Amino acid sequence: MIIKDVLCPFCGCLCDDLTVEVENNKVVDVKHACKIGTSKIMGHDRIKAPMMRDDKNGEFREVSYDEAINESAKILANSKRPLLYGWASGVCEMMKKGVLLNEEVGGIIDNTASVCHGPSALGVHEKGLPTGTLGQFANRTDLVVFWGCNPVQAHPRHMSRYSVFNKGFFTTKGRKSRKVVVFDVRKTDTAEMADEYVQVNPGEDYMVISALRAVVADKADVIPDSVGGVPKEKLVELGEAMKGAKYGMVYFGMGLTQSRGKYKNIDNAVSLITELNAHGKHSILPMRGHYNVTGFGQVCAWETGFANAVDMSRGIPYYNPGETCSNDLLMREEIDSAMIIAGDAGAHFPAQSIARMSKVPVIQVDPFHNPTTEMANIVIPTKVSGVELEGTAYRMDSVSLRMRKLVDVDFPSDEEVLDKIIAKVREIKGASS
């Protein structure tokens, strides 16, 4: 069976033009996807059955779903400060259940943006986000800036579908319609393909952005000979090019959000874009990683008022990054249990956080074995969303699309597991109150 217009459940590009061939309920071929997308859809080692171990040095033993779910509910219901983390590679339907579970247990719900584009959200609180949909950029941009991101590796089809090579209504010559500039501390594969590569000294992006703002404001005379490792003449040239663009676009990644300056870099970059709009049209977009990390921010915002790091211990949603993000809580050793779902804390958290997590019961809900599994006491395997389950995901530009189901499996969905945990938590809490 050939299934067309399939969405890819890997990166924030959420490509929706894949053709997948399924034979005997198995994916046998994937067309149009990039390598990383193909590999996810083709499938690899799954966790086969729920597992539990009493002590993290001990071996896992296979258990029934009911046992793993009931035990998980017990842990969460009896915790004072449970952390519910992950949520990036699942569908929105399960995220809604996550927010509800967090209400039931009075915990903290946080997603992978916490260690990725979380600072971008703080920049948005300060300055907003002038942006648009990827098709708008595809049809119009004549100047494309990649800042601290490397789509060639992380978003392989971004440049061909949306940003660089594609042809659009006003960009009929594709690559030739655009000037491409890369700001980065090292010469990435993306930089190799750019018209201009601007090497920025590590941690000095903020100053470079400020210098560009000076050029845009016709105040180039205040700029010293070199800023952040970039010569003044280059900065003036680039600032003027931005000002002269019909539609200028800045895509940014963790090189900007997780380097020195963090959210202030984004605040400054958004200011630059806002000021540039007095000249031509300009937008900015974070290059979101997981295919539905954007969706969590959307769901969490409409359900709680906040996009991430929501602490329900007071009975009302409370949000204060620096206090209520996963690593803030782990570093302060506040967390007394954790559920890691559709995200991998084990691979991405700092050592001190991992150390804390190794001391508390950890529940993992995920189709795949990963570093988090090593820290887990309970492991509950689920369906792979977008391959074995349909549901909603938000592309990096906040356009939502419906993911398809390609094959049938017996695993439960994340949503079903969460539903059962919620029911059990209610039972336990109801009995104790």
Place this chain on the structure above:
Amino acid sequence: MSEMLIKNATVYDPINNINGDMMDIAVKDGKIVDSVGGSAQTIDAGGRLVYPGGVDAHTHIAGSKVNVGRIMRPDDSRLNNKPRTKVTRPRTGYTVPNVYSMGYGYAEMGYTTAFEAAVPILKARHTHEELEEIPIIDKAGLTLFGSNWMVMDAIREDDLDRLAAYVAWGLLASRGWGIKIVNPGGGEAWGFGKNVSGLDDPVPNFEVTPRQIVKQLAEANEKLNLPHSIHLHCNNLGKPGNYETTLATFDVCKDIKSKRDRQSLHVTHVQFNAWGGNHWGDFESKSEPIADYLNKNDFLTIDMGQLVFGSATTMTADGPVQYANARLLKARWSNGDVELEDSSGVTPLEYHPQSYIHGIMWAIGLELALLTKDPWQVLMTTDHPNGGPYVNYPMVMTMLMSQKRREKEMAKIAELTFERTSIAGIDRELDWYDIAIKTRAAHAKVQGIIELGKGHLGVGADADIAIYDIKPDETDATMEFDKVEAAFRHAAYTIKGGEIVVKDGEITAVPKGRTYWVKATAPADGHERMMEDLKMKFKKYYSVNMANYMVQDEYVEHPVVFETGYQ
């Protein structure tokens, strides 16, 4: 299902010409009926005020720009927080409440239906995801067509059938209720940072004018026999002197014959479009010529867009106006270009009574409502959350009912306001019947949902009923405005589809609401030409595939489909 009898109600039901009569209302299976049996649940209204459930024909309650407001404003989400109860989820937010608070807030004021006024088709799925999560109230979304490439190409080629076919398809794709036009053509111009300056300023690259967009969409609207008329946000919104554009825009639709018992043009939040002067320095009210036009013409309706002092989050598909606002106020700015379709912007702001500009804006909204003679022509809205959050409706209602209440407000407002407006000299005071028109009956009529049983209490109508803790014949609303406001703020009962959802101002049940959308048939040849064009646009210019674009049934769990067709 159950039966219910509301006894001794002082009923105002303008659609059925009921003006303060003491009567009983019988309910069965969620509908109003003639009578019920002796075992029906009984509520003794004891002579208290009873209205049909409130209807809000223009508000911004769901979708990407609302959520951008939430994400951009954690400061707002810290306001009005309430923990969950046995029936409710936690509530946050004032100008951009979370979805739960959105539904509870409307229900607490006796409202049972609301129309989200701006839905880009590409982002309609998101809008419906939020609408589904808003508890209790019924809803619908108005689909944006005013800067759409499909629309402009069909208009340029003067192909009305193809245009109508696209509108029908767009309503289906977005599960939308009607045609929304925002700053016609301006959204496309904003694609390269420009705007259109008025009705005859061509849209760059598309060789059509805002005038053509308004006129032809209005014609397509009637050809398709849609329940609502076009819903128009005029060009030049937010600019001093824009009342002239507004009046000229009214005229564009003067000869459009409505197929239904409704207006052929609805112009929204006219407060923002009734501005005189050449710049902020000589800014003044021009509500008089606007009201004068309404008094002489019955083909159009408007809503107020009343300003409420305090915090607001402005959000609109008018992208350029938001950039101008943000620059003027040095405020946070989010922009949302939507490929091939429209634009949008979000900017928070604060309305200060000490600012004469804000004072004049405050006055204009009220003047429009009070100077226009026919109460059916001017709906009460705040263009939530642009003029201020909808939770302030009870206050706006008392402003309309009491000159004394207005004077109390005027005492706080910058002096210059009163040289540039006529509000201080207006002594009109609306009565309970007028308020029923302005907050439910006229909204239902304007949106074309009377036949769906909304906005009235006739037999067969939905049993959406608000009982307020106030007795009209014992209350002088012109003097006891605090009492009236308190009553409107927390309904004694809100009944939604026959179920008590609010009692003594508290939420008691949280049923899921329904979503109305329109399925219209178009002429076959127009549809064919349209599909050819549409397929080409998806292939070449959209960033999503056509097969993944349309809102799937899964996103509208409780649909009410209104079928209509090309004539």
